[in-house]
Amino acid sequence: MAQQPAVNYFLPPAIQFGAGAVENLAEHLLGFGGKKPLIVTDEGVTNAGILSQTVEPLSKAKIDFAVFDAVQPNPTDLSVLEGLAVYQTEGCDVVIAVGGGSVMDAAKGIRILTTHEPPLENYYVDVGGLDRITSNLPALICIPTTAGTGSELSQGSIITDTSGRTTEGHRKRALSTPYNMASLALLDPELTVGMPPGLTAATGMDAVTHGVEAYVATRYHPIAEGVALQALKILGKNIRQAYHHGHDIEARGEMLIASAMAAFSFQKGLGAVHSLAHQLSTEANIPHGIANAILLPDVMEFNMSHAVDGYADIAAALGVDTSGMSTEDAADAAIAEIRSLNEEFAIPKGLGIAGLKWERIPKIAKDAMLDHCYKFNPRPCAETNMRDLFQAAF
Template sequence: MGHLSIWSFPTRIVFGAGAAKQTGAEAARLGSKHALVVTDKGVMGAGLFAPIEASLREAGITWTIFDGVLGNPIEANVHDGVRAFQESGADLVIAIGGGSPLDVGKLVRLGIHHHRPLAEYDDAIGGDRYITANVPPMLALPTTAGTGSEVGRSGVVTLDVNHRKTVIFSPHLLANAAILDPELTRSMPAFLTAATGMDALTHCLEAYVAKGDHPMADGIALEGIRHVGRYLERAVKHGVDLEARGGMMKAAMMGAVAFQKGLGACHSLAHPLSSEHGTHHGLANALCLPAVCAFNAEVAGARLAEVSVLLGGEASPAGCVEAVRRLRERIGLPGTLTQAGVPRGNLDRLADLAFQDACHQSNPRPCTRDDLRALYEACF
């Protein structure tokens, strides 16, 4: 018997303008009486909770708000959320926001009945074997169009023990339903729209060229890239364009479905930029993606050429590098690490951290630590 592949696409997704008004009905479907709303100050300040609140009230469901999630979540955010869940007597997590609240929401569920230190659940050391189905249900409502965390099966958090962004991964962490309402992304400013959109593109592109055989992920990745090419610039320049907003929500969701196949070197480069320098994850990806495409050209040329065409470029690997650069420029993002405020002096530490990051293991071209250092160099 040859090598077996296992493919899985299980999330229930409710999509469309006004979908947030279904939150109460979805919560009731899960038998909930009291929800813990996991979110951040930005979401609450932007008034995005209003339609959700109305629908919970209508369904007779009470709630407690935990809005203590940071932009790059740390372990304390998870422990505080677990305590809020237990003290409020909640039976459901409703996570609302960008990737950070959605990830923290998943890890709060984990912490209710799983009591090991979070570091022991680290996916890189096989921690998923400790994660069981004994987690409370969760609804996920993204307010950005980037991470696709609403359909992902992992939470990323910076741990106390190593100060490293750590992936905790299990199918048991999938949300019971994702509610995708383009109206919740309308208030995203242009920079955030651009940066999160480039995150979605990077997920799709890295998954498409990643090692391994996963035709469903490949097909979804290509369709996600097509959506980015069609809608990202529109969403950045005309924030009220609900069709473009919806198109980018689909692209983000498809990116996260696709990257169960694997990611690549770009994500390994991006993660330390966030943990060391606070660079927005989507921006970090946007800064590194052209160099990584060029690096992968010799082994993934045909696929990169296909990606290029979907982004309006020439059918070649060089065309893909150029198309990504042009898109980045059109949506107003900086083009170099220097412009993004990353100091050159930290290169060796960044390269060490990037090499420790597991994402590059599925990159189509193997990467040494020195390769990763040279890729950083190319991004200045």
């Protein structure tokens, strides 16, 4: 082990996993001493009937609840304030997030502001928010309806900052602290069976990216490293099945637990893919998982000289037969496997096709340097590297 100062590791507080787990929601709520939860969700979840499925146990137990269902994709600080107003007017005492990454991230922001003086911009990680967020927070139950972002098991939430005080226009900023982890992650694969193949692929490739970036991130965290590799193993075995046969509850369950594991593992750090991808949702409306999937092979090629052993392990975890291969060939095979998944899932072949304008690259390369994720990338990155990577993935 490298000589270094003492480090802190945080394990998730509680996870319940299994088909039908959501039926226990009322008991979990009462276990946290909750009397009136705020349910945070979005239109998609409501229209798909998942919200009514989720709140049924509360109604049965005659528990009163309030609903904030207006979370937008790439949630803004304004969305957080709207949800906070509902929490306060309705006298809520617990937050329950039902949805994908955007919903869970917004719910985490709302939860922080219930006990921390606004504005939210005081708490972003890039202005020292880590030290300003205390443990004094209401319970948060996260119920993911997609398998990928893993916000239910991560310390982070990504919010689109509209305050405009830091750079030109809006940009994604992170809240990140161990206290930002959910009190309970309720993982019920039955809520994910209705996901269309495109969303299964995008969110699944986000999970794959989390595992890959975390495994080779520079922080010393052997617990997270082990979890990342196992997550990749499960993802490699199940992602194609979940994409082609969405109603396979076993594959859905495996994807759900693996995406939570991959998100847990990125407390070790992420990498350049995420710093680049975060710019693309605000700049070109490219969904996070799609941006990651397109960028991942090019960033892996860029990192190769600094991560060859790690990538060789990843190839084997993803299910590539690496027996008899040199370490270099196995590492190349990991990149080939990611490209083949992208091909099979009809991921757009480049950022240009996905909606990015070439002339915007210098601006977003500059903004990528403001995103903390790349700091744990195995190969150091400068603005010129960010620009080159956007161009390579164009």
